[in-house]
Amino acid sequence: MMETDKIYCLDCLEGLKQLPDKSIDLIMTDPPYLIKSTRAGGHSRLTRSIQPVNNILKENSLDTGMDPDVLPELVRVMKRINCYIWCNKAQIPDYLDYFVGELGCSFDILIWWKTNPPPTCNNKYLSDKEYCLYFRKGGYCQPTSYGTAKTVFHQPINVLISRHIRTLRLSL
Numbered sequence: 001m002m003e004t005d006k007i008y009c010l011d012c013l014e015g016l017k018q019l020p021d022k023s024i025d026l027i028m029t030d031p032p033y034l035i036k037s038t039r040a041g042g043h044s045r046l047t048r049s050i051q052p053v054n055n056i057l058k059e060n061s062l063d064t065g066m067d068p069d070v071l072p073e074l075v076r077v078m079k080r081i082n083c084y085i086w087c088n089k090a091q092i093p094d095y096l097d098y099f100v101g102e103l104g105c106s107f108d109i110l111i112w113w114k115t116n117p118p119p120t121c122n123n124k125y126l127s128d129k130e131y132c133l134y135f136r137k138g139g140y141c142q143p144t145s146y147g148t149a150k151t152v153f154h155q156p157i158n159v160l161i162s163r164h165i166r167t168l169r170l171s172l
Contacts, residue, residue: 033063035054114127114128
């Protein structure tokens with residue numbers, strides 16, 4: 001049995017299998033995003049600066065999304081379905097099919113609207129938002145104020161990431 005208040009460095013699915021049934025109140029997870037193309041298109045300086053990041057994601061298998069075997073384990077360990085899952089738009093249909101279609105959950109979609117997204121708009125819309133899907137069953141959402149009841153949050157991306165992108169751009 002796993003100890004509480006301890007950090008474990010192990011595969012998520014293996015760790016979940018060690019948890020007892022109905023032992024978790026809330027899950028908040030940011031699994032790998034499903035990245036349809038790991039090859040940046042075009043030949044601009046910006047594209048050349050982004051491609052190394054795409055290569056690292058692919059080399060570390062961080063471009064294929066969440067292992068679908070994880071979802072039933074998440075459900076098994078929750079006392080009642082109550083989870084937030086960060087994802088990109090390519091993953092939304094699969095999560096909705098599972099949690100809403102198969103399990104009959106209620107859901108909300110929260111959005112992080114990035115006020116300073118990387119300018120990667122070559123043949124696609126800006127990557128100026130990320131999604132957080134909230135699934136629940138037998139419970140209810142409990143915002144405590146008008147501010148916490150919002151579903152769209154306007155925040156810049158991590159300053160360190162912004163600096164790294166600028167550094168890559170300047171080094172080319």
